Amino acid sequence: MYSIPFRHIHLDFHTSGLIEGIGKDFSKDQFKQALKAAHVDSITLCAKCHHGWMYYPSEKFPMHPHLSFDLFGEMLSAAKELGISVEAYLSVGYDEVIALAQNQYLMRKQDQKLDSTTDFFTPGYHQFCMNTPYLGRICDQIEEVLSIYQVDGIFLDIVGVRTCYCASCMQTAQDQGIDPSDASQMQSIWEHTYIHYIEQVKKTVERVQPGIEIFHNSGHINRGRLDLMHVNSHLELESLPSGGWGYDHFLLSSRFVQHFGKPYLGMTGRFQFGWGDFGGYKHPNGMRYEVSRFLANGAGCSIGDQMHPFGKLEDGLYSIIGTIYQEVEAKQPWCTDVTAVTEIGVLSTESAGNYHIDGVNASLLQGSSDIGAVRILQEGHLLFDILSASDSFTPYKVIILPDRIALSEELENRLDTYLQNGGKILATGISGIKENGKLSKRFGVYWKGQNQSIPNYIEPCSPVISLSSDSFVMYQGSQEIEILEGDSPTILGFIQESFFNRSVEHFSSHYHTASSLDRKGPGMVQNEQTIYAVWNFFSEYALKGNLAAKYLVLESLKKLLERPIISTSYPSQVELSIMEQKGLSRYVVHILHGSKVVRGKNMEVVEDHLPVPASDIEIQVKQPIHSVYLVPTGEKISFTFVNGSVRFTVPSFTCHQMICLCYGENNNED
Numbered sequence: 001m002y003s004i005p006f007r008h009i010h011l012d013f014h015t016s017g018l019i020e021g022i023g024k025d026f027s028k029d030q031f032k033q034a035l036k037a038a039h040v041d042s043i044t045l046c047a048k049c050h051h052g053w054m055y056y057p058s059e060k061f062p063m064h065p066h067l068s069f070d071l072f073g074e075m076l077s078a079a080k081e082l083g084i085s086v087e088a089y090l091s092v093g094y095d096e097v098i099a100l101a102q103n104q105y106l107m108r109k110q111d112q113k114l115d116s117t118t119d120f121f122t123p124g125y126h127q128f129c130m131n132t133p134y135l136g137r138i139c140d141q142i143e144e145v146l147s148i149y150q151v152d153g154i155f156l157d158i159v160g161v162r163t164c165y166c167a168s169c170m171q172t173a174q175d176q177g178i179d180p181s182d183a184s185q186m187q188s189i190w191e192h193t194y195i196h197y198i199e200q201v202k203k204t205v206e207r208v209q210p211g212i213e214i215f216h217n218s219g220h221i222n223r224g225r226l227d228l229m230h231v232n233s234h235l236e237l238e239s240l241p242s243g244g245w246g247y248d249h250f251l252l253s254s255r256f257v258q259h260f261g262k263p264y265l266g267m268t269g270r271f272q273f274g275w276g277d278f279g280g281y282k283h284p285n286g287m288r289y290e291v292s293r294f295l296a297n298g299a300g301c302s303i304g305d306q307m308h309p310f311g312k313l314e315d316g317l318y319s320i321i322g323t324i325y326q327e328v329e330a331k332q333p334w335c336t337d338v339t340a341v342t343e344i345g346v347l348s349t350e351s352a353g354n355y356h357i358d359g360v361n362a363s364l365l366q367g368s369s370d371i372g373a374v375r376i377l378q379e380g381h382l383l384f385d386i387l388s389a390s391d392s393f394t395p396y397k398v399i400i401l402p403d404r405i406a407l408s409e410e411l412e413n414r415l416d417t418y419l420q421n422g423g424k425i426l427a428t429g430i431s432g433i434k435e436n437g438k439l440s441k442r443f444g445v446y447w448k449g450q451n452q453s454i455p456n457y458i459e460p461c462s463p464v465i466s467l468s469s470d471s472f473v474m475y476q477g478s479q480e481i482e483i484l485e486g487d488s489p490t491i492l493g494f495i496q497e498s499f500f501n502r503s504v505e506h507f508s509s510h511y512h513t514a515s516s517l518d519r520k521g522p523g524m525v526q527n528e529q530t531i532y533a534v535w536n537f538f539s540e541y542a543l544k545g546n547l548a549a550k551y552l553v554l555e556s557l558k559k560l561l562e563r564p565i566i567s568t569s570y571p572s573q574v575e576l577s578i579m580e581q582k583g584l585s586r587y588v589v590h591i592l593h594g595s596k597v598v599r600g601k602n603m604e605v606v607e608d609h610l611p612v613p614a615s616d617i618e619i620q621v622k623q624p625i626h627s628v629y630l631v632p633t634g635e636k637i638s639f640t641f642v643n644g645s646v647r648f649t650v651p652s653f654t655c656h657q658m659i660c661l662c663y664g665e666n667n668n669e670d
Contacts, residue, residue, distance in 0.1 A: 004234070004263040005042030005085060006295075006332050007325040008302040009035070010155075011075075012089075013046035014276060015064065017053060017097075019309045022067040026311030031078045034313035039325035044087040044155050045075045047145045050125050052097030060144060061137075062097055071311060076149055085152040087213070088145055092138050093158025094125040105132040108166040115164070127158065131193040132168045138197075139204045146208040153213030153233070156201065160218035161194045161228070169193075198231045221253050223350040223370070226388055229257070235264035236302060241290065242282065242603050243274030247596060248371045248542075250290075251378060254297040256348065256386035258340045266294030269304035270317060272605075276306050284320045285655070286606040289594035291324055292656035295335045296577045296590035301328055330632040334588045334658060338579035341587065343565050344384040344557070345396035346373045352389040352405045369403035369429075372538030372549075379572035380554045383565050393418040398560045401431035402538040412438050424529045424560045426553070429536040430479060443532040444487035445525060451480040451534070453497035457515040458523055458535060460493045464551045471496050471515050472548035478534040483522060493524035493552070495534065524552070531556045567618040574612060578619070585664030587621065588631065591650060591657045609654040618647045623663035631658035 015022060035043065048054050053064035056072040072088075079086050093116075099106065100120065107115035107129045117124030128134045142154065165180065172189050173180045180186060198216065205214060213233040221229055221237060229235065235257055239250035250266055257264050268290040272280035291301045303321055307313060349369045370386065377384045385396070389411050393399050399418060405427075407415075416438045419425065425432070425439070432439035433447040440447060454477035459470060478495060497520050498513040500506040508514065524533040533552070540549035558564070566576055575592040594606040625646045628639040637659065639648035650657060 004265065004300040006300045006328055006335065007040050008042040008044070008265060008300060009038065009040050010044045010267060010302050010304040011046065012275065012304065012306040013055065014049040014051060014306070015053065015309045016051055017065050020066045022064050022309055023069065023071045023311035026071060026074065028074055028078045031075060031313060032082055034315060034318040035079065035082055035084060038318040038321040039329050040084055042085045042087070043079050044089050045072060045079070046089045047072045048090045048141060050091045050094040050096065052095035056148065058144060061141060073149065076151070087153040087155045088149065088151045089155045089157065090141060090145065091158060092156045093127045095128060096125060099126045102134070104167060105129060105134040106166065107162060107164045110165050112165065129162070129164045129166045129168060129193070130197040131164065131172060131189065132166065135197055135200060139200050142201060142204050143208055146205065150209070151212060153215065154205065155215050155217060157217045159197065159216045161190050163190060221257060223256050223348040223386065223388060226390065235262055236267050237264055237299065238267045240269045240271065240274060240304070242272060242605060243269065247604055248374060250293065251297065252370055252374045252386060254299055255374065255384060258298050259385045264299050265302045266297070266299040267302040267304060270321070271304070275304065278306065281317070283605065283607045284324065285609050288324050289592070289606045289655055291328060292592055295328065295331060296575065296592055296656070298338050298340055298579055331658060334581070334631045334660060337583055338581055338588070340385065341565065341578040341580055342383045342385045343396065343561065344377065344382055344398045344400060345387045345391070345393060346370070346377070346384055346400045346402060347387050347389065347405055349402060349404055351387070352411060368539035368542040369536065372540070372542035373400060373402045376538065376541055376550050376553050378575055379550070380557070381566045381568055381570065381576050382557060383578060393423060396423070398424045398426060398557065401425060401427040403429035403431060403536040405431035407432060407434060407437065407439065415439055416442065419529050426531050426556050426560060428533045428538060432532065433479060441484065442527065443525065443530050444484050444489040444527050445481040445532060446484055448480040448482060451478045451495060453477060454501060455512050456498060457496035458493045458548065459496050459519065460552065461491060464548055465555065466551065467548060471517070473512070474535045474540060474549070475544050475546065476536050476540060478523060481522060481534055483525070489525040489527045491522050491524070492526055492531070493533070494519040495521050495523040526559065531560060563620060565620045569615050585662065587661040589619065589659040589661065591653070593655065611652050611654050614649055614652045616647065616649050618645055619661070620645055621661065625661050625663055627662040629660050631660050
């Protein structure tokens with residue numbers, strides 16, 4: 001069983017063959033001192049880089065031409081002498097050493113341009129297709145590394161189900177009678193290619209070092225592909241906020257994987273910009289916040305670095321990491337073997353929608369409904385999991401269907417059964433709405449199609465918290481519904497349309513036309529177990545920051561939940577989670593605040609930690625609480641416990657505060 005590391009370093013070493021003096025400043029003693037100073041318990045070391053060079057004396061493959069000793073072996077030995085576990089890194093998708101000589105194995109787009117870097121005139125890596133003899137080269141490299149060195153696991157990078165029209169994939173299509181112009185038919189080839197790669201790697205590893213950990217990195221955990229997630233012994237959630245992932249990505253990914261029982265790491269980097277950002281350094285407060293976030297969401301911690309070509313770790317950097325990981329080390333006993341406490345399940349649109357996210361860059365636009373749900377629920381201090389279409393709905397008081405959940409017959413039947421058993425549903429947009437559908441009948445509405453007024457407006461039937469207006473714009477428009485005959489749901493809001501849609505002939509004011517203020521039918525309805533809204537509330541918030549959409553969702557969830565687990569006066573920027581250590585009979589409450597600001601071009605950074613004032617908090621629990629104290633100091637906090645509700649005041653803090661709630665006879669308070 002994989003033992004999750006809490007203080008991991010992912011050490012890249014992607015180095016051009018043109019650079020001389022590789023490793024000339026490497027010192028085993030200095031390497032060890034840096035890792036000791038950083039309080040590291042696990043590390044990923046580079047055996048083969050994106051450029052295709054090996055960093056040990058290989059008998060079959062080219063070692064970096066300017067490396068004169070076994071750098072990988074020396075780093076591995078140093079780590080092992082410190083009792084640090086080691087993952088061997090091998091670049092799978094890239095190998096620039098042979099990119100020109102064996103370009104027939106490179107991935108191709110439909111127009112035959114190269115993947116990743118489209119030609120050989122543009123600097124950058126070129127990706128290889130695993131449906132070629134190149135796969136044999138990869139397996140031979142894995143076998144050689146594992147035959148020479150004893151490691152705890154391997155990290156295989158730049159892999160996944162890839163779109164490819166190389167000669168080999170085209171030949172496979174011809175052999176199988178597949179029309180290569182039909183991407184849906186070609187998908188079967190691409191799926192088989194990846195699964196075959198997984199199987200061949202597994203066979204290779206088990207033949208040489210059976211039982212070690214294997215992680216295949218695609219840069220994004222696809223919420224629609226549990227089969228691809230489970231080929232890994234553990235998960236490493238690559239999510240550098242300033243490197244293209246943003247701060248939403250980790251929270252969304254961790255809330256998706258946290259209920260599967262598979263160990264996982266959160267992976268950020270010391271880089272200000274992105275991987276390989278030499279001389280770019282994130283503020284230590286940013287790293288501290290991101291690492292604290294990992295702990296608050298049940299993850300181990302991984303900080304990425306890239307070693308200078310001369311082979312010396314930066315003492316100052318590793319001292320800074322040490323201050324962060326020393327704090328993690330002190331908190332670690334309250335972060336192991338945890339289970340997230342949740343009350344809401346959000347069905348992911350990436351899992352049950354009608355689209356696929358191709359990596360992290362498309363996540364904001366394509367996955368906007370998922371991101372909007374995460375933002376709203378986190379800011380509302382509600383506890384939730386992100387679900388796949390195949391997950392059980394039973395553990396949750398409320399299931400959210402955000403904006404565009406495509407219903408298969410099987411999924412609709414499962415949701416209908418969930419309602420029959422007393423569950424509750426909040427649905428928005430096209431989710432759950434189809435002609436004569438079971439859920440549509442449960443909502444008490446008949447779907448008529450897309451409302452043609454874009455944007456249009458919502459006229460809520462009761463005031464929206466913090467906002468005082470009679471109607472609010474919804475930029476993406478809405479669906480159009482009728483109340484089913486004989487049904488009498490509570491109407492929570494009406495549709496208002498603009499005077500006209502904006503066009504060359506018809507426009508008014510700067511942006512869009514004002515509401516006509518006339519009601520054009522119901523837009524938000526509540527039945528005993530459901531609330532349905534015709535608007536895309538979640539993507540409205542993700543893409544437009546539409547506060548009315550956020551507050552309407554939170555008000556709806558208050559109606560459905562009746563009594564949320566957490567009640568608090570903390571502002572929306574403060575993040576909360578609760579983890580249970582069942583074996584130790586205790587809950588651990590995490591409270592976080594990172595002061596995010598925008599620097600440069602749309603880059604969120606955390607530079608300062610502002611003090612969070614003391615605040616009251618009330619938590620609903622199943623067991624009587626007999627002790628409440630701060631972690632890791634052990635300072636006792638006065639509390640009251642009445643009718644399953646524990647109340648206490650959290651003192652002022654910066655960045656991250658943990659509070660332990662102890663119950664039962666098996667509790668260990670340290």
